[in-house]
Amino acid sequence: MYENSSVDVLLKRINEPEEFARKSLFYYTSFYQTRINKEYSLEHHTGDNFYLFYVTKGSLFVTLNRGVFTLSKNDLLLVKKQTPMKMSSSDCELYTVSFDGKLAPDYIDVLIDEQDYGRSIFDFSNIVMFFVRLKELSSYDIQNDAYVSLNLEAILVEMYSRRYYGNEVDIPQSYAIIQALFYIEQNVSGKITLEDLSEFVGYSVYHFSRLFKKEVGMPPYEYITQFRLGLGKHFLITTRKPIKDIALECGYNNEINFYSLFKKYENMSPKEFREKNAKSED
Numbered sequence: 677m678y679e680n681s682s683v684d685v686l687l688k689r690i691n692e693p694e695e696f697a698r699k700s701l702f703y704y705t706s707f708y709q710t711r712i713n714k715e716y717s718l719e720h721h722t723g724d725n726f727y728l729f730y731v732t733k734g735s736l737f738v739t740l741n742r743g744v745f746t747l748s749k750n751d752l753l754l755v756k757k758q759t760p761m762k763m764s765s766s767d768c769e770l771y772t773v774s775f776d777g778k779l780a781p782d783y784i785d786v787l788i789d790e791q792d793y794g795r796s797i798f799d800f801s802n803i804v805m806f807f808v809r810l811k812e813l814s815s816y817d818i819q820n821d822a823y824v825s826l827n828l829e830a831i832l833v834e835m836y837s838r839r840y841y842g843n844e845v846d847i848p849q850s851y852a853i854i855q856a857l858f859y860i861e862q863n864v865s866g867k868i869t870l871e872d873l874s875e876f877v878g879y880s881v882y883h884f885s886r887l888f889k890k891e892v893g894m895p896p897y898e899y900i901t902q903f904r905l906g907l908g909k910h911f912l913i914t915t916r917k918p919i920k921d922i923a924l925e926c927g928y929n930n931e932i933n934f935y936s937l938f939k940k941y942e943n944m945s946p947k948e949f950r951e952k953n954a955k956s957e958d
Contacts, residue, residue, distance in 0.1 A: 677772070678708055682716040685709075689814035693821055701825035702777030702832075707814045709771055712736075715953055717764040717913040725774035726784060727755040728831065730800075730807050734768035737910035740793035744907065746861055750801040754787060754835065755794040762914040766906075771807045775828055783832040787839060795835075798854045803834050852877040853891045856884070860900055864907060864927050868900055900927075905941055908934065912950040919946045 678685055686709040693703035705725055712734070729738065729747065736747040738755075739762040745753055747770075755761065788795045806827045813824055855877050860868060873896060874884040888896050904926040911922045923934035938946050 677706070677720060678710050678718070680716060680718075682712060682714045684711040684713065686711060687811060687814060691814075691819060693819070693824075697821035697825065698776075700778055701821055702775060702780060702828035703821060703824060704773050704775040704810070704828065706774045707772075707810060709811060710769070712765045712768040712770075715764075715766045715909070715913070717762065717910075717953065719760070719762050719914070722755055722757055722759045722761065722774070724757055725776055726757055726780055727753075728771070728773040728775065729753040729755070730771045730804070732769045732771070732804065734765060735906060736763060736765045736768045736770060737906060738763050738794075739910070739914060743793065744910070745794060745796045746903070746907070747796065748798075748857075750799050750804070751796060752800045752803065752831075752835070753794055753796045754784070756784060756788055759793045761793075762910075764910045764913045766909070771811070773807075773810065773828075777825065777828065779829070780832075783836065787832070787835055795839075797835060797838055798857065800834070800838070803831050806831050806834075852879060852884075853888060856888065856896070857892075860903060864900075864904060865925050866927060868927070870896055901937065901941075904928070905938060908938065908946065909942075909949065912946055913953050919950075922946070 678688075687707070689707040691704055691706065693701075693705075697703040729736070730752050731747045731749055733749055735749075738745045738747065738753060740755060740759055747753055809827050810824065813820055813827070856873050859873060859876050870881055870885065874881045877884060879887065885896060888899070892899055894902070908922055908926045911917055911925065912919075915922075917925075919934070920931040923931045926934065928934040928937075935945060938944075938949070942949055944952070
């Protein structure tokens with residue numbers, strides 16, 4: 677996994693847990709810390725392991741079956757076993773952990789709905805400490821399975837707490853932006869206005885615009901443009917869908933508008949982008 681010139685592997689640990697860990701604890705089979713520097717795509721199958729992806733910088737698009745997950749800084753994605761997946765990014769740093777354990781299936785059953793293949797949680801900065809600790813443990817010659825288990829379960833416990841108890845009371849402003857990002861993701865194929873976003877989170881247009889730029893680092897309209905182009909690039913790399921269909925799925929009412937914006941931001945047409953990245957994978 678991640679063997680590509682576009683990816684710097686900062687840390688890689690392939691683990692063979694002891695029998696006691698396999699029978700009684702949580703354990704990981706691989707741990708990666710990676711930096712993606714330019715256009716990159718990967719097709720992978722989770723096989724007999726569950727997976728955690730935690731983004732520390734940039735953004736990552738992941739397709740599980742036909743559902744697309746968009747991960748930005750501090751976002752987490754949990755993926756079921758036996759799941760085909762496609763990933764793409766052009767600028768991203770992340771932790772990737774494949775894992776299992778005696779109680780892991782029980783957690784996955786309550787964290788991921790039966791009909792879904794994965795679950796994402798936005799703005800999950802309070803769990804980064806557990807990935808950092810796993811990184812430290814992975815650098816040792818002798819693996820401490822008990823501490824590994826403790827940190828893996830802590831991540832799942834935090835996910836359970838977030839899902840069933842929420843955090844709206846703790847960070848209301850940040851949660852409003854998380855809601856707005858979710859709205860954009862769910863409505864990307866349609867028309868999205870500043871008024872719609874502001875009304876959805878319950879703020880005035882003026883207050884919402886200021887808060888969004890402060891927390892995201894760009895105005896809402898710029899984020900929507902970047903999100904749509906990023907999603908378009910993901911589809912161009914990971915699918916053979918016609919460009920006109922991709923344009924519609926990304927919220928452009930015709931192929932010409934998609935082409936013009938794509939050319940403006942990427943200095944090449946969608947077709948040229950697809951051909952360039954297809955060649956780079958050969």
